Amino acid sequence: MKEKFEYRPEDIEQKWQQRWDSAGIFHAEPVSEKPCFYLLEMFPYPSGRIHMGHVRNYSIGDAYARFLMMKGYNVLHPMGWDAFGLPAENAAIAHGEHPRVWTERNIEYMREQLKSLGYSYDWRREFATCDPEYYRWEQEFFIKMMEKDLVYRKESLVNFCPDCNTVLANEQVEGGCCWRCGTEVEFRRLPGWFMRITRYADELLESMEELREGWPERVLTMQEHWIGKSEGLEAEFPVADSDLKIRFFTTRPDTIFGVTFMAMALEHPLVEEVSRVGGKEKEVQRFVSESLRKRVSGEMDEALEKEGVFTGAYCINPLTGERVPIYVANFVLMEYGTGAIMCVPAHDQRDFEFARRYRIPIRLVIQRKSEPLREDKLEEAWEGGGYLVNSGRFSGMESEAAKDAIIRYCEENNMGKRAVNYRLKDWGISRQRYWGAPIPVIYCDDCGTVPVPLEQLPVKLPDNVEITGKGRSPLAAHPEFVNTTCPRCGRAARRETDTMDTFVESSWYFLRFASLNNENRPFDTDEVHRWMPVDQYIGGIEHAVLHLLYARFFTKVLRDLGYINVSEPFKRLLTQGMVIKDGAKMSKSRGNVVDPDDIIKRYGADTARVFILFAAPPERDLEWSEAGVEGVYRFLQRVWRVVNVLNDRVLGSINLEEGEAGKEFVNLRRTVHKTIKEVTEEFLTRLHFNKALSHLMVLLNELNRIAETQKITTTGDREAVHEAVECFLKMLAPFAPHIAEELWERTGGKGFVSIAEWPVYNESLIKEEVIKIPVQVNGKLRGEVEIPVNAGKDEAFEMARTVPRVQRHLDGKEIVKVIFVPGKILNIIVKSQ
């Protein structure tokens, strides 16, 4: 008897995991009558063990998935492994273990961890991105993209992490440091492969409109910002006494009459020639190399002074015919626009600061409408709008109109054209590493760069490599890999030894998951179209611009290559907050890591899941609390005890009177149906499971009270209790599935509660005939009154004025007004006589 009331998660959790598994109840059906729902959580990198961030991510997803299954959806809820990447290689360097072995072992272990948490995945769909059967399709996409000029090779100045010994994309540089290891990034000139994401910049921006409903606003703004579209004028000014021209981009063509100098980036290809025209090659060269040195050594971080050097040469501003000096300046970015700018110190703060420093004239050409600006009294640039002055034929125009007029004027006179610029740059995907998908290209001395023929795919990663972390990448040092024959001419040739950025794998894995039958193809198109787009995607905010932007881009590319007809991969996105402890992110170096295994061992998976869902709403950061975990464990113990007690009571209730439920039991039913309403609501809207769980706790408290104080005397009573327990277990199942299954079985439930039908509430049972509403006098709470639910204003007022405390406040006062909001409040306004 005693044991029966003891909750022992270790006795039940594995049992149910096995039963679910052998019954295959979480399999997504490729063909089904039911409505389909694709629920995806970001798949993990197999780093060794799962951490609390994973538990949070996957517990949120699992609760939702289980709810949807109970709601009658055919739910696709897959899991797999983002298995390529640097840590595998670093582990190899440190311990001499092969990355594949290391990765596979980690996957084995982490899979068991996920299974021990009882997640409802369709494990048949599991794969790892390091499987040649996966990455070979990526190689195919790469080749098809080559044909469409969506991928190309060029030499460029790249971000290079000396520690990881590899190139980083712009998005992977955080504050000048490597996003993964934190080492300061260097600039190197290297050849590499690029994906033409800029060709999709506009579409990526425009189709964001479809995502407005389902994505957090801040993710969209971050992407918008990242793409950084701006419109303006691209023009060129001739360099005096030469044939040279300097191209520049500006968003402020309306200020073009205020140009008093030009500035070029340090790396601008014309720096040398221009300074030769000006006769100041030496000075310029010295300045350039000194500034570049500073940049690399990081001396220019925060308080960077704007510095520059006069090249001795002048540009002619064709609109004014004036000569303006050309500078080379450290604040001009080579990566943006054309690497050169027109400078208008009166109307651009940066130009203003530079002009002050080098005593360059400042000319006012935009006059604001409020307090007029005085050219000789400017303390800072005026970057706002106004009307044009000192601007020839354009003087007097509004700046917005002038932008347009000046662009058109330039176009008519062949000086420039309307142009759009993006902050977004093409995606450099070459990595000088071993543990990644090989780029399927062969270099032939005669035929040049030749794609590997499709029938020769996959280009497999060789296993017998030596990984030292020093010198060239292991593939480059592997003759059997490098040396091959040219597919065109058959002569000796060399393979590309760069591998692809691992963000390429994660840019289409959701398509592979959606397809169960992948014989000789990346995925089954029909199956993919049945599921895509992902209805709900869940993952960390840290991928707001990296993974989420690449995946959007890749989806569009695959559409244009004819693989799919989907344009956006993720309809709705939930970005969950971090799990923190002692106010900081869990990290080994901080020593504040809580290991999921420990928690599961001590309290069971259900406690871990419920705690992590209960402690905070999903998008907010979650502070880990040992005491909170204990509290949740107690809750589950109470669930165990109360349900068992009530079950005994129901089974033991013989010789009952036929009849309606008693008052207490009617009240219980009301609580039950209210709870169904509230919990269901959370699943259908915000996924704030902390609130759903608190409602379940209220219901349990009620059940406990009933168990302690009430006797079942009628069949109606028994029905009410039975309904309450049944509904409670069903609603608990998405959060704490193991205990719910066990109790479901013990209380005589049929089949698995995990796929039982989600309860539906009955509105008429929730409604009360008599309700209490608060009564205010002059806006201050003075009591409450019980009134019939359909009472009118007058009736409510008459009843309220009999409440002694209310009466006291009305005494001797004149009643000015009575405000009655049915079901909410009664407010009596009085005034002293």
Added chain:
RNA sequence: GCCGGGGUGGCGGAAUUGGCAGACGCGGCGGACUCAAAAUCCGCAGGGGAUCCCUCCCCGUGUGGGUUCAAAUCCCACCCCCGGCACCA
């Protein structure tokens, strides 16, 4: 600097078409059970004051104003915290 998000008891958090602020949980206090403790169960609890066992009053959602019968919620100004971007021409 710019763009987002946020500021509610000792703590995590509820309450957003304006309508009883603090649900639920943690921690705390008191009680029951026990030889005792743990566990469990029951009860109390925003702050201050008056009253003296019946209660009653005032104050309270970052700060200061405003709109309203009524504001955590709406408007204006400001402060602080977190995240992102940061010479993007």
